[in-house]
Amino acid sequence: MKPPIIVAISYGLAFTATANAATDPPHHLDPAAPRTVTVSEADAPPSIRAGVLQSTLIMLPPEEKVANVFAGDTVDWVFDGGHVASRFISVKPKVANSTTDIHIVSDHGNEYTLQLREVSNDSDPHFDSRIFLAPGDKVTKDRLTQLPVFVPAAELEKAKQEAAAAKAAQTAELKAADTKAETYRSQYPGRLHFDYVWDAKKGSALGLEQIWRDDKFTYLRGRFQETPALYETKDRKGSLINFDFSNGLYTVPKELDGGYLAIGKQKVEFHRTKDKE
Numbered sequence: 001m002k003p004p005i006i007v008a009i010s011y012g013l014a015f016t017a018t019a020n021a022a023t024d025p026p027h028h029l030d031p032a033a034p035r036t037v038t039v040s041e042a043d044a045p046p047s048i049r050a051g052v053l054q055s056t057l058i059m060l061p062p063e064e065k066v067a068n069v070f071a072g073d074t075v076d077w078v079f080d081g082g083h084v085a086s087r088f089i090s091v092k093p094k095v096a097n098s099t100t101d102i103h104i105v106s107d108h109g110n111e112y113t114l115q116l117r118e119v120s121n122d123s124d125p126h127f128d129s130r131i132f133l134a135p136g137d138k139v140t141k142d143r144l145t146q147l148p149v150f151v152p153a154a155e156l157e158k159a160k161q162e163a164a165a166a167k168a169a170q171t172a173e174l175k176a177a178d179t180k181a182e183t184y185r186s187q188y189p190g191r192l193h194f195d196y197v198w199d200a201k202k203g204s205a206l207g208l209e210q211i212w213r214d215d216k217f218t219y220l221r222g223r224f225q226e227t228p229a230l231y232e233t234k235d236r237k238g239s240l241i242n243f244d245f246s247n248g249l250y251t252v253p254k255e256l257d258g259g260y261l262a263i264g265k266q267k268v269e270f271h272r273t274k275d276k277e
Helices: 002-023 138-143 153-191 200-206
Strands: 030-032 035-039 047-050 056-059 066-071 077-080 088-093 099-106 111-118 126-128 130-135 196-198 208-213 218-222 229-234 237-240 244-246 249-252 258-263 266-272
Touching: 035 111, 047 056, 047 088, 066 077, 066 088, 088 099, 088 111, 111 130, 130 138, 196 200, 196 208, 200 208, 200 266
Parallel strands: 030 126, 035 130, 047 111, 056 130
Antiparallel strands: 047 126, 056 088, 066 099, 077 088, 099 111, 196 266, 208 218, 218 249, 229 237, 229 258, 244 249, 258 266
């Protein structure tokens, strides 16, 4: 009969110990000073101390953002990366004495694996409040100086929306420009005014054929053996003016009331008729 008694006592002690461990409330935890954790593929994943009802903030290097996160236990642990892509991840255990691993992939293609452990029943009453991750491999460090290889889904969607909005705005702008140009072309003939007069004989000798204007420019066309100088007349005095000349066409960037063309002693004056618009 002795063996059954021993077994019964042993079972009772084991149960009692377990029950006490489950009912002992976790002691108060204090945040430890922020620390930097170096992660290397050749080494075991660093251990991170977390506490129930406490948040541990894990921070990637400033050059990186979180692209994806994988965790072993997503039931007893809460992981929050926010709604906007950033370098921060918040982890929080919901169950005392629980453990899990976390695998972080950055937008530069770097991978960081950590071991998370809830420590509310440890003798050390401190948990990690902030953890700075640092790459321990040369390849990982080199990637920080390069452009990102992954775009977080939120940023990708934002970029797509911005591209679509920009394309829509460009299409609307082009359409408005085409409409304006079409309207201008349809109305342009009515903007042309052939209201200049000159001595036809002198003009023919110099090569002048026609003078006209629209609402912005004055044009002089001719067949000139030598390009005449163009002057504007104001207060009966002639002054050289700015113009473009190409293939026998003078384009003056304003409406002229009068002026003249001259080559040496040859000269032909022109002016607008008295019934100016």
